[in-house]
Amino acid sequence: MKSVNAIETNKKNIQAIVNEALRSAQQKGLLSFQDIPDYVIEVPREKEHGDFASNVALLMARQARMSPKAIAGIIMDEISLDKIQELEKIEVAGAGFINFFLNNSWLFEIPVQIVKMGNKYGYNDYLNRKVQVEFVSANPTGNLHMGNARGGAIGDTLANILQRAGYDVEREFYVNDAGNQIEIFAESLEARYLQLTGNDIKFPDNGYAGQDVIQTVKNIIREKGNSLVEMDSETRRKIIVEYALQEKIDYIKATLKAFGIEYDHWFSEQSLHDSGKVEEVIKWLTDQGFIYEHEGALWFKSVQYGDEKDEVIKRANGLTTYFAADIAYHKDKFERGFDWVINVWGADHHGHVARMKGAMQALGLDPAKLDILLMQLVRLYRGGNIVRMSKRTGTTISLDELIEEVGKDAARFFFVMRSPDSHLDFDMQLAKEKSQENPVYYVQYAHARICSIFRQAAAAGVKMASVEEIDSTLLNSQEEIDLLRRIADFPDEILIAARTLSPHRIARYVLDVAGLFHSFYNHHRVLTNDEPLQNARLLLMQVTQITLKNALDTLGVSAPEQM
RNA sequence: GCGCCCGUAGCUCAGUGGAUAGAGCACCGGCCUCCGGAGCCGGGUGCGGAGGUUCGAUUCCUCUCGGGCGUACCA
Secondary structure, eight states: OOOOOHHHHHHHHHHHHHHHHHHHHHHTTTTTOOOOOOOOOOOSSSGGGEEEEHHHHHHHHHTSSSHHHHHHHHHHHHHGGGSSSTTEEEEEEEETTEEEEEEEHHHHHHHHHHHHHHGGGBOOOOOOOOEEEEEOOOTTOOOOHHHHHHHOOOOOHHHHHHTTOEEOOOOOOOOESHHHHHHHHHHHHHHHHHHTTTTOOOOOTTTOOOHHHHHHHHHHHHHHHTTTTSHHHHHHHHHHHHOOOHHHHHHHHHHHHHTTTTOEEEHHOOOOOOOOTTHHHHHHHHHTTOOOEEEEEEEOOOGGGTTTSSSSEEESSOOOOOOHHHHHHHHHHTTTSEHHHHHHHHEGGHHHHHHHHHHHHHHOOOOEEEEEHHHHHEEEEEEEEEEOOOOOTTOOOOOOHOOOOHHHHHHHHHHHOOOOOOOEEHHHHHOOOOTTHHHHHHHHHHHHHHHHHHHHHTTOOOOOEEEGGOOOGOSHHHHHHHHHHHHHHHHHHHHHHTTOOHHHHHHHHEEEEHHHHHHHHHOOOOSSOHHHHHHHHHHHHHHHHHHHHHHHHHHHHOSSSSO
């Protein structure tokens, strides 16, 4: 199906006539310039400035050696209004802006298109470009915490946005099932196992002290009893850690699924070691001169790529670092044919960005194809009080507990409501509240209210006319036009959110649409005895419902029919 | 010390170099004999500070103050 993005279409049409006017003015010798500058057609903030506006004259002033206003005047004179059917008026305003005023006929055509597209409204044209979004990638050594939760909501929403922007999207979870922390995990599990089977063993100082480790060990004992006590340590650890990893990965999968997230691919770090890809990439980088030896360790020359210091890739004890595996991992990603790779990382990993991009360059890959979306950390509140998190005592609130307490919808909405750059204060009490203070309810209520109107209509035996027969030009009050206008923005909002990696834009958008709907609802009645008007308003309700539902889908939040 | 992110209304936050900087909450005052009042309408002296680039800076650059994070042969 052909996608609908009326805003983008209008911008392109206006840009075309502006370009045409520029060339025409140039030919007539009215305007002298080398290149058309990189100007924009934008929707002005103020309604008085038209439906669309361009800054082309301001950007051209220098090379044309004329005032912006004079240039704008020339351009305006070269444009004939009948080039675009809806174009009603052009004016020069402010410092030299060209403002374009359209009549609303394009707007009234949109409802029928939206109804035809249904749950595909918001999707843009297919781009045939593969993008991978890797997110959460939590260590399988503990529970999912609030950072993982925010990463999950941001990553999954971003993946949804990219799909609607026209990309082929793959969601990937990188399982850190190798390396140092797995060793420590194994030691911790073994110590707890021996302790719980009656042996006096000291727990490692840097071990995983959480309750969940003890619970895992209890599960192992339930299944295998004391049978591991007599084994040699290596065999015992192998059995225990294998069991624990499986249990943790199952837990992570189940919890994220409850959070509305399903991955296309789970990628094992250990597989990179098993296949020899880590050694392979180290050897290749060494041969190319990107690696040197110092005090028995191998170092990657990340300083030459703007990093603060060089990074160890293989330790003096012969074990590779997590960075070595990460290089092999990113090489593998691009060998899988992605045009674009996005990693969602916690801000505490920002120091890793420069050297990762440096490694890309060393490998001959284009670092611009890798975007790392850093998100600031989460502070959890309950009412006014901060909920302290402590790894040592294991008293953190985990994602499964959060979902249990506030629900998936509120949690997902809250995590994407703010820009990833912004610290997030998550108030669990507010997220649970069924009141006007809680934004997720405000939006869901709008959707439920519309559903209720249709239930009322059905109960009264009202039948909506077929879409083609409805006269949508009757939707001419300010509230109706404002709502319709914002609904028309949806596909373009998706494109902007994709381009700027801004999932929070969609949360704000859906709040906007809900607000405009509530305002309409309080000013006008849908069900009346004016049948043509009633039909037009029912159509408006239908497209509002579709837009709210599709935008909420993008956020992974449900759109209830009643509350 | 050095590096990254953030400082916008009382609070929590939006704001792709553009025209008169917005929203929610809180606070005050209004609005249903009528489709769900979990709603609507009205009420605002705010871009931490100082320079710079630009026709134009909340946005870009430098410095400065404040907060967060990082700065391991951890991940």
